[in-house]
Amino acid sequence: MQLEKYTIDQHNEGLSASHKRKLSALTSDIANAEAILERLVAFQVAIPSWALGTGGTRFARFAGGGEPRSLEEKIEDIALLHKLNRSSGAISLHIPWDIPKNGAAIKVLAAQHGIRFDAMNSNTFQDQPGQPLSYKFGSMQHVDKAVRRQAVEHNIEVIEHGMALGSESLTVWLSDGSCFPGQLNFRKAFENTLESLQEVYSALPDAWKMFVEYKAFEPNFYSTTVGDWGQSLLYATKLGPKAYTLVDLGHHLPNANIEQIVALLLMEGKLGGFHFNDSKYGDDDLTVGSIKPYQLFLIFNELVEGMDARGMNHTTDLGWMIDASHNVKDPLEDLLQSVEAIMITYAQALLVDRAALQAAQQNNDVVRAQEALQNAFRTDVRPLVAEARLRAGGALDPLQIFRKENVREHLVKQRGLKTIATGL
Numbered sequence: 497m498q499l500e501k502y503t504i505d506q507h508n509e510g511l512s513a514s515h516k517r518k519l520s521a522l523t524s525d526i527a528n529a530e531a532i533l534e535r536l537v538a539f540q541v542a543i544p545s546w547a548l549g550t551g552g553t554r555f556a557r558f559a560g561g562g563e564p565r566s567l568e569e570k571i572e573d574i575a576l577l578h579k580l581n582r583s584s585g586a587i588s589l590h591i592p593w594d595i596p597k598n599g600a601a602i603k604v605l606a607a608q609h610g611i612r613f614d615a616m617n618s619n620t621f622q623d624q625p626g627q628p629l630s631y632k633f634g635s636m637q638h639v640d641k642a643v644r645r646q647a648v649e650h651n652i653e654v655i656e657h658g659m660a661l662g663s664e665s666l667t668v669w670l671s672d673g674s675c676f677p678g679q680l681n682f683r684k685a686f687e688n689t690l691e692s693l694q695e696v697y698s699a700l701p702d703a704w705k706m707f708v709e710y711k712a713f714e715p716n717f718y719s720t721t722v723g724d725w726g727q728s729l730l731y732a733t734k735l736g737p738k739a740y741t742l743v744d745l746g747h748h749l750p751n752a753n754i755e756q757i758v759a760l761l762l763m764e765g766k767l768g769g770f771h772f773n774d775s776k777y778g779d780d781d782l783t784v785g786s787i788k789p790y791q792l793f794l795i796f797n798e799l800v801e802g803m804d805a806r807g808m809n810h811t812t813d814l815g816w817m818i819d820a821s822h823n824v825k826d827p828l829e830d831l832l833q834s835v836e837a838i839m840i841t842y843a844q845a846l847l848v849d850r851a852a853l854q855a856a857q858q859n860n861d862v863v864r865a866q867e868a869l870q871n872a873f874r875t876d877v878r879p880l881v882a883e884a885r886l887r888a889g890g891a892l893d894p895l896q897i898f899r900k901e902n903v904r905e906h907l908v909k910q911r912g913l914k915t916i917a918t919g920l
């Protein structure tokens with residue numbers, strides 16, 4: 497479905513007076529509002545190809561209708577999001593769920609919508625039809641070298657697909673691990689995994705990065721072979737300068753101090769990618785910022801501080817992606833909410849009075865340090881985020897326009913009620 501520019505202009509016109517009023521009230525108190533706006537306009541978050549269909553749990557999946565039936569339709573959906581918020585200008589593909597039949601044509605289609613290809617994602621956590629060897633007992637850690645080779649070859653194939661699309665990074669998330677004590681020799685599992693990753697690493701083109709994603713548990717429940725940031729960093733360090741750790745918000749044990757993890761990884765120059773979602777218990781795939789917005793803010797605060805300390809470009813020097821899809825919301829509305837939550841939190845992190853915070857830290861003034869953070873967190877920066885969208889050509893209120901234009905109803909009419917997007 498195409499949203500015409502005049503529809504967005506009309507919508508913006510209608511909200512203009514109220515927007516201007518809120519914006520001027522906010523910016524009169526902010527010294528660096530223009531600098532923050534510039535950063536917000538530049539910031540882009542990749543949408544994963546599997547988040548455009550309704551997510552499910554291991555119990556059920558309740559499809560919502562009008563889901564994209566092909567990679568082309570997935571790109572159209574992201575184009576729609578990007579048209580509304582101007583911050584979703586990248587797609588992250590999952591292979592083999594979204595193998596491009598014609599890489600060059602897909603690249604052109606995406607470019608027409610201002611969308612580029614972010615990290616490629618491999619999949620050795622499930623068996624595909626016709627696959628000769630099973631990943632039931634792991635892939636890169638497997639005791640059988642032939643299974644490991646199959647996993648390596650799959651990853652190299654994913655790199656080749658990515659090269660055709662102009663992607664420059666590979667995310668490897670392994671479900672490898674064990675469900676019961678004694679099932680695995682931990683050291684041998686690590687060594688096998690490292691050797692397999694080294695083979696993939698040696699196939700990486702020069703400009704590429706490899707992201708080693710960790711996860712504390714699930715689907716394995718006793719041990720995970722890339723289980724935490726320490727293990728990921730160990731692999732990334734042994735692999736070499738093109739390998740980095742990837743932090744996914746949902747992949748930690750409860751109450752992990754994720755902000756400290758990102759601070760130290762940035763200090764070591766080893767944070768490469770970041771996956772957004774939210775959770776109450778584990779890898780719940782809930783909308784970004786829906787459960788723990790303050791934690792997200794504290795993490796963003798460290799991301800901004802740590803990236804600035806290394807002179808990194810906020811937009812391009814880390815791979816930013818949403819990694820969530822739940823089963824009770826319209827996936828497109830969920831993604832609009834997610835991107836909005838990310839932009840709000842990023843703006844709040846940019847708002848932190850760094851000089852005041854540093855002075856408080858230096859003087860052991862715990863109270864002022866907390867005030868410096870919470871002053872920013874408790875500021876309603878939504879008018880600033882809306883202004884950035886407006887300047888970039890997007891909508892002041894993307895969700896409102898999505899509902900008013902009956903986007904989902906149009907998609908159901910176009911694609912049908914019983915369509916199912918590829919994915920889990």
Ligand SMILES: [Mn+2]
Nearest residue numbers: 709744771819
């Ligand atoms: Mn992830």
